[in-house]
Amino acid sequence: MTTPTPPPTEPRYQADFLTELFRDPLDPGYADAAAATKARGYRRRPLWLRIVAGATMLSIGFLLAVAYQHTQAEQPGRAKVREGLIDQINARRTSVQTLADREEKLGDEVTRLRDAAIPGPEAARLRTAEAAAGYRKVTGDGIVVTIGDGPEKVDPVTGKVDLTTHVLDLDLRLIVNQLWANGAEAISINGNRLTSTSTIRLAGEAIQVDFQPMIGPYEVSAIGPGDLADDFDESRTADSYRGLVKEKGLTFSISERDDLVLPSAPDPVLRYATPLVSKSPSPSPSTSPSGGRK
Amino acid sequence: MIAVLALIVGVVLGIVLDPTVPVALQPYLPIAVVAALDAVFGGVRAKLDGVFDDKQFVISFISNVLVAGLIVYLGDQLGVGGQLSTGVVVVLGVRIFGNVAAIRRHLFRA
Numbered sequence: 351m352t353t354p355t356p357p358p359t360e361p362r363y364q365a366d367f368l369t370e371l372f373r374d375p376l377d378p379g380y381a382d383a384a385a386a387t388k389a390r391g392y393r394r395r396p397l398w399l400r401i402v403a404g405a406t407m408l409s410i411g412f413l414l415a416v417a418y419q420h421t422q423a424e425q426p427g428r429a430k431v432r433e434g435l436i437d438q439i440n441a442r443r444t445s446v447q448t449l450a451d452r453e454e455k456l457g458d459e460v461t462r463l464r465d466a467a468i469p470g471p472e473a474a475r476l477r478t479a480e481a482a483a484g485y486r487k488v489t490g491d492g493i494v495v496t497i498g499d500g501p502e503k504v505d506p507v508t509g510k511v512d513l514t515t516h517v518l519d520l521d522l523r524l525i526v527n528q529l530w531a532n533g534a535e536a537i538s539i540n541g542n543r544l545t546s547t548s549t550i551r552l553a554g555e556a557i558q559v560d561f562q563p564m565i566g567p568y569e570v571s572a573i574g575p576g577d578l579a580d581d582f583d584e585s586r587t588a589d590s591y592r593g594l595v596k597e598k599g600l601t602f603s604i605s606e607r608d609d610l611v612l613p614s615a616p617d618p619v620l621r622y623a624t625p626l627v628s629k630s631p632s633p634s635p636s637t638s639p640s641g642g643r644k
Numbered sequence: 645m646i647a648v649l650a651l652i653v654g655v656v657l658g659i660v661l662d663p664t665v666p667v668a669l670q671p672y673l674p675i676a677v678v679a680a681l682d683a684v685f686g687g688v689r690a691k692l693d694g695v696f697d698d699k700q701f702v703i704s705f706i707s708n709v710l711v712a713g714l715i716v717y718l719g720d721q722l723g724v725g726g727q728l729s730t731g732v733v734v735v736l737g738v739r740i741f742g743n744v745a746a747i748r749r750h751l752f753r754a
Contacts, residue, residue: 379704380686384695405648406705410680411654418678419658420665436660 457614461486477548481536484545484615488536491574492610493582495525497591500599508634517566521554521591522559525570526550528587534574536612540564543615560615567601571610579606671712671720675732679708682736685743692750701713712736 465473480486500515522539529537537544542559549560556563572578582588583604591602663672669750683705691726719728 379699379700380693380695381689383697383700387697399698399702402702404646406702407647407650408654408657410684410705411651411657413654413676413680415655415658416663417667417673420670420673447737468692552688622659 359560374397394401424506452612453616457617480614484536484543484548487611487614488573489609489611490535491576491606491608492534492536492573493570493579494605494607494610495529495570495572495582495605496522496601496603497525497570498601500601509600513555515600516555517557517568517600518559519550522557522568522570523586525591526642528585529570529572529578530583532574532578532585534572534578537570537572538612539568541613543613545615545618547618548615566602571607571612573612576587579604651684671725671729672716675712675716675729676709678733678736678740679712680705682739684745685707685740685747689743689746689750692747708736 353635396398465477476488481488489493497517499517503512503515504510523630526537526539526544528577539550540562542548542562552560553563558564558570588602589599590602590626594600595602683701686704687696687701690700713733716725716729719725
């Protein structure tokens with residue numbers, strides 16, 4: 351034995367247990383057993399003990415192999431699940447896209463057939479009403495307001511992402527309402543046409559327009575009267591965002607465009623109000639929220 | 645010699661049989677591995693020191709695994725399972741490191 355054998359005194363674990371552990375990591379039992387063997391003279395170890403020791407080694411090897419395989423099996427499983435989910439998302443996205451294309455084509459056909467079937471003045475009235483409601487593709491001159499997230503700021507201590515440099519649903523709502531107020535006739539956000547019942551909401555950190563997740567920078571296109579650009583440019587909303595550009599690094603720009611094409615919104619989901627059973631004279635529970643004006 | 649053979653046979657058995665670990669025992673598997681490694685390195689060092697004892701080795705392995713598992717189980721019940729596992733790994737890791745250092749001194753005289 352190279353290390354000095356500590357005398358097998360009884361109070362082995364003093365208060366300074368950790369120092370002891372670092373100094374002499376060998377199980378003190380080995381030294382005790384060696385001392386005992388020496389005391390009663392050398393004797394060959396009994397066979398059964400050696401078999402038990404062999405069995406212990408066997409079980410240790412078994413344990414190592416099992417643990418290794420278990421860890422190995424766990425890792426690709428997680429990655430596989432993740433990959434599968436990504437594949438599913440991509441597949442669903444493409445199928446949604448093809449279905450949307452088909453819907454647009456069929457919608458165009460329906461419109462064409464209907465225009466052919468309805469006499470002239472009636473069709474014109476319908477067209478105007480549809481365009482105003484957002485259910486018909488419209489073209490015209492207007493402006494595009496682009497707003498994007500500022501540089502990502504992460505708190506170095508807590509690791510939290512600073513959300514004040516992000517565009518929020520509130521920002522898009524403010525801009526859209528300002529555009530309506532300045533006389534815009536049709537508005538779309540990143541190609542999603544807004545109607546009177548459209549929603550602009552925050553889900554987690556993503557902005558959803560009519561439950562479609564949007565990715566920044568956000569382009570708000572609006573078709574309206576000729577002075578729309580000037581009116582919006584002078585509005586307090588535009589002013590406050592120009593301030594945010596300086597303060598938080600958001601991107602914000604207004605540009606006039608000719609011949610903007612705004613797509614039609616998906617066909618509305620019709621909701622029917624059902625009268626209450628009890629005839630209480632309470633104010634009518636309106637189910638359809640009346641949104642921005644045309 | 646027998647011990648090394650037994651270890652290899654154990655590894656082969658584990659690979660061939662490929663048993664599934666019950667879900668309840670899965671959190672204890674890494675701790676059991678560390679405890680077993682501690683017993684193995686302690687045994688190797690004792691062998692080189694010339695004080696190897698079969699009984700001591702068997703008992704140290706079984707008690708290591710059982711006590712380590714028990715500590716982690718207790719920690720899980722008290723809500724500090726992660727911290728206690730870390731504690732077990734640190735203590736056993738220190739011992740493994742010390743024993744490996746002693747083995748190294750034996751083998752390379754350095």
